[in-house]
Amino acid sequence: MPHSPLLASLGRHKLTVLLMVMQVALTCAIVCNVAAILGHRVAQLGLPSGVAEDELVMLESINVDASSDPLVRHDTDLAALRQLTGVRSAAAIDALPFNSNNWSNGIALEPKGDMRAVATAFNGTRGELDTLGLRLVAGRDFLPDEYLPVGSTRDWDGINKVPATIVTRALAQQLFPGQDPLGKVIYPGDGPVRIVGVVGHLLRPMLDESAGNEYATVFPMLPDGSSVTYVMRTAPQDRERVLQQAMARLAQLDGNRVLRRPQTFMQLREDYFRRDRTMISLLLAAALGLLLVTAAGIAGLASFWVQQRRRSIGIRRAVGATRRDILRYVQTENFMIVSGGIAIGVVLAYALNVLLMQHYALQRLPVFYLPLGAVALWLLGQLAVLGPARRAASVPPVVATRSG
Amino acid sequence: MLGYYATIAASSFRRNKALAALMVLVIGLGIGASMTMITVFHVLASDPLPGRSGKLFVPVIDPRPLDRGQSASAPQQDGSFTWPDAMNLLRAARAGRQAAMAGGAVPLRPTQGGGLPFYETGRYTTADFFAMFDTPFLSGSGWTAQDDAQRAHVVVLGRELSRKLFGETNAVGRTVRLKDADFRVVGVLDTWEPQPQFYAQMDSRIFGRSDQFFLPLQTAMDLKLDFAGRLSCWGDSGDGRTSDQCSWLQFWVQLDNAAKVDAYRAFLTAYWREQQAHGRLPRPVDVQLYGLMDWLAHQHAIPDDLRLQLSLSVGFLLVCMLNVMGLLLATFLRRSGEISVRRALGARRRDIFLQLGVESSVIGFAGGLLGVLVAMLGLWSVRQRPDGYAQLAHMDAGMLLATFTLALAAGALAGLLPAWRACRIAPALQLKTQ
Numbered sequence: 050m051p052h053s054p055l056l057a058s059l060g061r062h063k064l065t066v067l068l069m070v071m072q073v074a075l076t077c078a079i080v081c082n083v084a085a086i087l088g089h090r091v092a093q094l095g096l097p098s099g100v101a102e103d104e105l106v107m108l109e110s111i112n113v114d115a116s117s118d119p120l121v122r123h124d125t126d127l128a129a130l131r132q133l134t135g136v137r138s139a140a141a142i143d144a145l146p147f148n149s150n151n152w153s154n155g156i157a158l159e160p161k162g163d164m165r166a167v168a169t170a171f172n173g174t175r176g177e178l179d180t181l182g183l184r185l186v187a188g189r190d191f192l193p194d195e196y197l198p199v200g201s202t203r204d205w206d207g208i209n210k211v212p213a214t215i216v217t218r219a220l221a222q223q224l225f226p227g228q229d230p231l232g233k234v235i236y237p238g239d240g241p242v243r244i245v246g247v248v249g250h251l252l253r254p255m256l257d258e259s260a261g262n263e264y265a266t267v268f269p270m271l272p273d274g275s276s277v278t279y280v281m282r283t284a285p286q287d288r289e290r291v292l293q294q295a296m297a298r299l300a301q302l303d304g305n306r307v308l309r310r311p312q313t314f315m316q317l318r319e320d321y322f323r324r325d326r327t328m329i330s331l332l333l334a335a336a337l338g339l340l341l342v343t344a345a346g347i348a349g350l351a352s353f354w355v356q357q358r359r360r361s362i363g364i365r366r367a368v369g370a371t372r373r374d375i376l377r378y379v380q381t382e383n384f385m386i387v388s389g390g391i392a393i394g395v396v397l398a399y400a401l402n403v404l405l406m407q408h409y410a411l412q413r414l415p416v417f418y419l420p421l422g423a424v425a426l427w428l429l430g431q432l433a434v435l436g437p438a439r440r441a442a443s444v445p446p447v448v449a450t451r452s453g
Numbered sequence: 454m455l456g457y458y459a460t461i462a463a464s465s466f467r468r469n470k471a472l473a474a475l476m477v478l479v480i481g482l483g484i485g486a487s488m489t490m491i492t493v494f495h496v497l498a499s500d501p502l503p504g505r506s507g508k509l510f511v512p513v514i515d516p517r518p519l520d521r522g523q524s525a526s527a528p529q530q531d532g533s534f535t536w537p538d539a540m541n542l543l544r545a546a547r548a549g550r551q552a553a554m555a556g557g558a559v560p561l562r563p564t565q566g567g568g569l570p571f572y573e574t575g576r577y578t579t580a581d582f583f584a585m586f587d588t589p590f591l592s593g594s595g596w597t598a599q600d601d602a603q604r605a606h607v608v609v610l611g612r613e614l615s616r617k618l619f620g621e622t623n624a625v626g627r628t629v630r631l632k633d634a635d636f637r638v639v640g641v642l643d644t645w646e647p648q649p650q651f652y653a654q655m656d657s658r659i660f661g662r663s664d665q666f667f668l669p670l671q672t673a674m675d676l677k678l679d680f681a682g683r684l685s686c687w688g689d690s691g692d693g694r695t696s697d698q699c700s701w702l703q704f705w706v707q708l709d710n711a712a713k714v715d716a717y718r719a720f721l722t723a724y725w726r727e728q729q730a731h732g733r734l735p736r737p738v739d740v741q742l743y744g745l746m747d748w749l750a751h752q753h754a755i756p757d758d759l760r761l762q763l764s765l766s767v768g769f770l771l772v773c774m775l776n777v778m779g780l781l782l783a784t785f786l787r788r789s790g791e792i793s794v795r796r797a798l799g800a801r802r803r804d805i806f807l808q809l810g811v812e813s814s815v816i817g818f819a820g821g822l823l824g825v826l827v828a829m830l831g832l833w834s835v836r837q838r839p840d841g842y843a844q845l846a847h848m849d850a851g852m853l854l855a856t857f858t859l860a861l862a863a864g865a866l867a868g869l870l871p872a873w874r875a876c877r878i879a880p881a882l883q884l885k886t887q
Contacts, residue, residue: 064874065786068779072772079768086761113560113570115633115677155687202677204693275632275679300569307560307572323839324657328758335765338486339772342479346776349475353783405764409757 059382062354066386069350073390073426076343078397081422082405083336085414090329094322096262098146098314099217099250101182103285104137105314106292107145110299111276111307119273120198122303123174129302130279133294135287140180140280142173143199143272145314146252147321150278154208154237156224156266162236166223167260168216169253170208170237172199172270178215178248180282183267186218188231188246191269201274208238211268215246219263237266259410288313340425344433351383351437355444362441363448372442379438380431387430391423398422458811465812469784473816476777480820480864483773485827487766488856492828493835494763495852496845497660497755501647505587506745510548510706510714512721513741514538516697516734518687532743532752533654533685533700538728543579547720548706549713550585554578555702556653556681557673559631559666563618573614574681575666576653577673583609583640585707586652591615593625593640596669604672608636614665615641634676636668648845651745652705654682655752661841670702697733718742756840774867781813782871789878796880809872810865817864821857828856 059066112122123141130139144150155164171177178190195213200206214235221230221244234241251265279299283291292311299308312320355362362375370378402414466473500506513532534542539553557577560570582588583595596607608629615624615638624638646663653659673680674694686699693699708714721740728734743751785792792805828848835846848856 062786064870065779065782068775068782068870072775072779075768075772075775079765079772083765111560111572113562113632204696304569307570309572324758327838328762331762332765335486335769338482339769342482342769342773342776345475345479346779349472349780350783353469353472353780353787357787405761408764409761 059385065350066389069347069386070389070393072343072346073387073430074393074397076339077391077394077422077426078401080336080339080425081394081398081418082401082414083332083339084422085402085418086411087329087332087336088415088418089412090325090332093256094325094329096252096256097250098252098318099181099183099248099263100146100314101282102314102318104182104282104288105180105280106283106288106295106312107278107280107314107317108292108295108299108311109276109278109309111309113305113307115275119275119277120271123272123277126279126299126302127174129298130281130295133281133291133298135283135291136295137282137284138176138180139282140174140177141272141277142171142177142181142280143274143278144169144171144254145181145278145280145317146254147317148254148278149321151254152205154266156220157236158224158234160236160239160241166220166264168220168237168264168266170270171251171265171267172207172272173267174271175269177267180280182282183215183248183251185215185246186249187229188215188244190246191215195269196271197269198273199270201272206238207270208268209240211238211240211242211270213245213269214242215248215267216244217251217263217265218247218249219261220265221247223261223264235266242268340429343426344429347383347387347430347433348437351379351434352440355379355437355441358441359444359448360451362444363446363450366444366446367449375444376438376442379434379441383430383434383438384427387426391426394422394426395419454807455811458808459815461808462812462815465784465788466815472780472784476780476816477819477823479773479776480816480860480867481823481827483770484820484824484856484860484863485831487763487770488824488828488852488859489831489835490759490763490766491855492832492848492852493759493842493846494755496847497649497759497842498749500746501649501651501749502586502745508549508707508709509585509745510708510717511743511745511748512542512704512706512717513743514721514725514734515736515739516700517736519735529685531655531683531685531700532703532748533683534702534704535697535700536695536702537697539702539704541724542704545720545724548717549709550581550707551705552579552582552585553670553702553704554582554652555670555673557668558679558681561618561629561631573665574662575611575668576664577670577678577680578667579670581707582667585705586647588645589643591641591643592623593638595667596639601669601671604675605669606634606636606672607639607669609640609642609667610638611642611663611665612644631666631668632676632678642667648842649749649754651749651754652703654701654703655754656682657756658841659754661844714742756842759842770863774863777816777864777867778870781816781868782874785809785871785875789875792875792878793880796878802876805876805878806872809875810868813864813868813872814861815864816868817861820864821860824860825853825856 127139127141130136144152152170153167154170156166156168157164175196191213197207197210216230224235225233230244230247233244235244250263252262253265256262281291281295296308296311398414398419405411511532515530516535516538517530543551543553555577558572558574560572562570579601580596580598591612595609596605600607610624618629619627624641627638628635629638649659650662682701684699684701706717708717718740722738725734725738725740832846832848836843
């Protein structure tokens with residue numbers, strides 16, 4: 050197929066072609082960036098928390114009477130909760146993935162040394178690991194004599210005395226790259242804490258990639274503040290019933306407290322990501338809208354050109370061009386315009402990415418989104434131009450003989 | 454003449470119904486999407502305390518230790534104060550008014566009947582809070598500096614909580630039990646819900662939240678009531694509320710004129726130097742004093758996701774305009790014959806330009822109408838979001854006008870280049886080729 054008439058024809062519509070190329074370029078740049086943000090958000094949505102997500106239910110209890118001993122209170126409550134049918138285990142805890150209750154400590158490797166990482170402290174009563182379904186990949190669970198109170202009324206001084214900790218694999222690798230973390234000593238507070246176990250995964254209560262999503266330390270420290278979260282593990286189908294019974298049982302046990310936020314872990318997770326889901330649907334809508342508008346523009350312009358060139362198409366048909374040739378001609382024309390747009394679009398996409406990185410906490414545009422965007426636009430262009438191209442191909446040669 | 458041009462425009466669109474509809478649709482979508490986000494921004498960025506915000510300032514001193522160059526050292530600086538610094542500035546009282554504050558949450562019991570305790574959020578603050586922010590009192594008043602010093606058990610209730618506890622009767626003088634201590638109600642506020650809740654620690658719930666009780670900060674410390682919000686600590690002197698290595702308090706001052714602002718800044722600088730002499734505040738002296746609106750901007754009160762959505766919608770409008778520009782150019786050039794005849798009959802370039810300009814404005818106008826509908830729909834969808842700002846997303850008369858202006862401007866702008874190109878068509882040449 051000779052391209053010279055094609056180029057000549059495009060040359061006659063320089064400004065129109067330029068506008069079309071610019072539109073494709075801008076669409077390509079925006080869609081590539083939107084797709085990258087989208088991909089990142091969707092990946093976050095699917096992050097495994099490390100806990101037995103569909104077996105956990107929880108509720109928060111806030112005590113009103115400050116005179117009673119919180120440790121005794123928690124033990125009584127937990128004993129009652131464990132007796133509910135369907136409850137496999139229960140624990141009083143403070144932090145949980147997605148519950149935003151983040152108590153972070155700088156971790157040093159020597160007394161008063163430099164911090165190597167900042168990690169969230171997960172504290173809970175005995176049985177926390179089993180209840181949450183955390184899987185040890187090395188080491189052991191805490192021993193009964195390792196537990197001590199957090200000390201929330203004494204400036205959380207438990208952190209200075211606690212003897213043992215279980216850390217996530219991610220934190221272990223950050224602190225002791227390439228070494229066996231078991232038995233190593235860290236300093237989250239004033240005193241030395243020995244690493245006795247390693248869990249595979251545990252997400253922090255709030256996600257923040259720059260800070261390490263899985264930098265977590267589990268301590269054998271008993272919550273002793275006025276507010277505590279009771280977590281129960283149960284079969285998925287029993288969750289709602291167990292929650293209701295737990296609420297009733299605890300209120301009956303001691304009415305002088307506020308019971309709130311009874312929910313399953315799945316609800317907690319869903320709430321945490323609600324904004325992200327809004328954003329994801331918006332980004333999707335924006336990308337689709339952009340592609341649709343551009344497709345409509347391409348189709349509109351192409352059908353307009355076909356209408357305008359009916360006579361010249363007829364002449365070409367009359368002098369021997371087949372329908373296929375005409376079809377190819379319109380398609381090739383579109384391919385060239387879109388290709389031009391993509392070429393500029395790739396550069397624009399990176400420029401836009403740099404701009405976005407300066408203003409928002411976004412990461413560099415992964416390279417593979419560019420060919421993805423390019424292919425999408427090529428396909429879109431061909432799809433949009435198919436109708437007008439067919440119409441062009443069906444122009445009969447006899448049109449050439451008519452005037453006008 | 455303009456009327457005649459409008460008639461020509463209408464007949465030209467009738468010839469290309471599908472294309473005209475496409476252009477109107479595209480402009481409408483672009484305008485609708487961007488106006489939705491611009492309206493949300495307009496609402497969220499408005500002054501939470503009109504008339505007073507110019508006099509309110511946030512002093513910022515950085516209490517953190519020197520950076521030791523490690524990857525994870527000092528916590529982020531969010532402008533919060535440590536207890537000693539806040540108390541020092543409060544005692545110095547060098548501004549017209551000043552108050553320290555922190556978020557709090559307490560369980561409380563309904564006064565009548567045996568209902569279950571419930572949880573309420575409020576603020577622990579100091580005496581000047583009410584006068585400085587000019588809070589409207591339904592009855593009673595705030596407390597005095599003496600109450601602060603004596604750790605008095607006094608409380609100011611929000612209207613909603615007062616009604617919940619005491620019904621329609623005047624709550625002033627009555628007693629409420631917060632956690633396990635009795636407080637005397639000294640005042641009840643009328644509905645006061647500045648949006649955003651500018652004086653609070655900045656977080657994702659800064660919009661749509663309001664405080665239902667206010668009580669003296671020192672009293673709250675004394676009773677060890679529960680605090681809400683971030684407590685950032687560093688160093689190794691424990692995680693105490695009173696430690697000078699934990700920042701968590703907000704501090705606001707009222708400064709009535711520029712001279713007072715300068716004087717206060719000088720005072721803060723002197724304070725920082727003096728503390729350095731005592732071995733505190735090791736970072737280089739760099740006092741900041743933000744006005745209320747600057748503070749909100751500096752703290753990114755409007756969520757980043759919304760900014761991103763705004764940029765995205767503007768980008769979308771841009772693509773839509775390019776699209777319409779291309780389509781208009783194609784329609785105009787198709788009528789080269791008609792235009793060159795008009796030129797040959799004596800129409801000046803200016804006339805052609807005006808005629809085509811009217812055509813694109815008609816598209817812009819129709820697109821604007823559609824855009825308002827799309828924006829209404831968009832704002833409705835924003836109101837369905839679970840975020841605190843969602844309920845604020847309404848269009849006012851000003852934004853409605855802005856939508857139309859933007860649509861007309863977008864239409865005219867999109868038509869500018871095509872019209873310019875078309876009016877350069879030479880009369881003779883086109884006639885010859887016919």
